[in-house]
Amino acid sequence: MNTTHRVIVIGGGYAGTLAANRLRMRDDVEVTLVNPRPAFVDRIRLHQFVAGTGAATVDYDSMLDDGVRLVVDTATRIDTAARTVRLASTRELDYDYVIYAVGSTGATPSVPGAAEFAVPLAELESAQRLRHELDELRPDAPITVVGGGLTGIEVAAELAERGRRIALVCGGALAPSLSAGSRRYIAKWLSRHGVTVLESVRVAEVRTDTVVFADGTARPSALTIWSAGFAVPELAAASGLRTDDLGRLLTDETLTSVDDDRIVAAGDSAAPSGLPMRMSCQAAAPLGAQAADTVLSRIAGTEPAALDLALVGSCVSLGRHAAVRQFARKDDTALNFQVGGRLAAAYKELACKLGVLKIRREARKPGSLRWVKGGRRVTGPMTAAAPATPTRTASPGR
Known part of the structure; x- marks a missing residue:
């Protein structure tokens, strides 16, 4: 008797879409991808979309294996007892396994006025709003970007290269995750392109046309872009599953939920051993x-492998003609070695293209993805924390 294994992947970003394709390594796995949008969002290009220098959506027809069913809806609850996923449309989907890949979103700022008058840059809808508001602004209107991480730098640089008047406000140092050499290169590029960088400056209030700092000074701002960190949707906590303080699902090193071995996490919303990746x-x-391999192992009755992933650097674009490629040790610690300029820009563009091409290749040939290993060193069993209520504070990563 043939048995069909029903797997629901919640979230159609980089992690969820690739997982859905990889699950098709077995013909007896029925894969349903639940995503609130009908198109894939290439988030690492949202700053380009805002500036009008690139597109940030890709048709799922070119991204998914023919055997993956796409459901355009939003998951509102995972009922682990009934093994159903409840959707915003009131539909319920039965499952044998869930891959939890809801991703991340912009952190809701606690600064007075920021939620009302600043626009985040973490979702397609907010990027669309930013692009519309930019089109309405006069060319010399002052724009403030809050957040000195890689996202803030990229949008500030993209807009500055287009002739916009930009101030970049950093709560601490500029690009704190990068080496000193990379920070110097970025600072010089921004200065040459007229960007005012304010380091170690805290925003105290955002108004319709002004940003007020903690020392009481104010700066005109016709548009304020908020890029100070990320948060995670609250689906896991709303479903009674344990999370870390940011809302990421607590898992073991196989990415399996500490509460339910039929729920496996992936991407920004996973906290393996309470030590999430960047x-x-x-x-x-x-x-x-x-995550897909863990589910397939459980279906096959074999022991899933432990997470083994190395992050060996990052790349930040500076407009269309320059970038910084930061090299790192396998544990994601920045080395004092970087490449800047047009060569790094070409590398960045290649990396962006590969993000989509790897998913497409997985659709054509499930199981094809390989990655750099040897970066994760977790000793001893995970100690499950008490259930945590997810906060909306900023995440340092991107």
């Missing part, structure tokens, strides 16, 4: 593959 496209695809 939120990034670089980590998302391997985590998606690992």
